[in-house]
């Protein structure tokens with residue numbers, strides 16, 4: 001990288017992460033200039049495989065739009081219970097427009113608009129909002145709501161329900177909270193599935209979190225089906241289209257890749273799964289980065305092929321930021337690897353569109 005030192009008549013050459021900067025003045029010898037030109041010529045080539053689909057899904061897009069439209073309609077502040085989606089950049093951008101993020105509804109003044117996050121909420125939350133006469137807007141992704149409906153249907157049919165998911169994730173808390181305590185048992189791993197003891201093996205059903213690893217979940221479901229052949233499951237996978245497509249795209253770019261960068265947040269389940277799926281599919285190294293400033297440049301020393309993707313809650317502007325950072329250090333050749341296109345859109349709440 002080249003910069004000018006305004007205080008002195010010199011050019012500053014930043015040769016690489018590991019080499020010191022080189023100062024070049026008009027009086028520098030021709031040897032120095034040759035070294036400078038040689039360094040420039042040596043900018044390492046990097047083939048960058050860019051996965052598609054990547055980034056925002058329809059559920060995240062809708063949730064952000066709900067907060068934006070609520071701010072337009074009622075003006076700030078609009079309260080949001082928990083992170084609307086798992087991305088600090090998105091949360092900070094909405095906070096700058098007047099959204100106030102809270103942990104619980106008792107922080108929201110009576111009558112104020114409050115948005116529930118895309119991950120879904122336990123039934124007790126909208127009930128509490130109604131009791132407090134809050135103006136509640138539900139940004140739960142319709143694909144998460146679909147799982148809630150499945151859970152209720154199995155419960156009404158008298159089945160014991162297994163939820164495959166990660167303990168403590170807001171979506172899991174929301175899904176388990178659709179039914180009375182004890183109605184849903186959480187299974188996180190193949191080992192959990194192997195030792196699960198049902199009340200009645202003939203009256204079982206399973207549902208899953210929407211953002212799991214497709215392959216890991218298939219393994220867990222395989223164990224449950226082998227142990228309990230009558231277990232009822234979803235008509236169509238609970239893992240959503242966006243999670244599935246992003247994992248397929250990562251599998252397409254990972255083989256032969258020296259470093260895979262996944263733009264996303266550490267608390268974003270689908271982003272974390274992309275890192276794991278990428279490693280398993282052949283990426284020699286994989287790193288989750290929230291922003292370009294997180295990139296571990298040591299991983300890229302000597303790299304010739306890199307992969308780049310982003311989780312469903314990561315905005316494209318952060319992917320562009322990473323590409324810009326890579327271009328500052330490498331001679332980057334971008335290769336788009338597209339495994340499919342998406343045109344899913346979800347309807348917004350009528351109160352915001354009327």
Ligand code: SF4
Nearest residue numbers: 057059060141210240
């Ligand atoms: S990742 Fe899937 S389930 Fe989650 S918000 Fe996006 S579309 Fe909905």
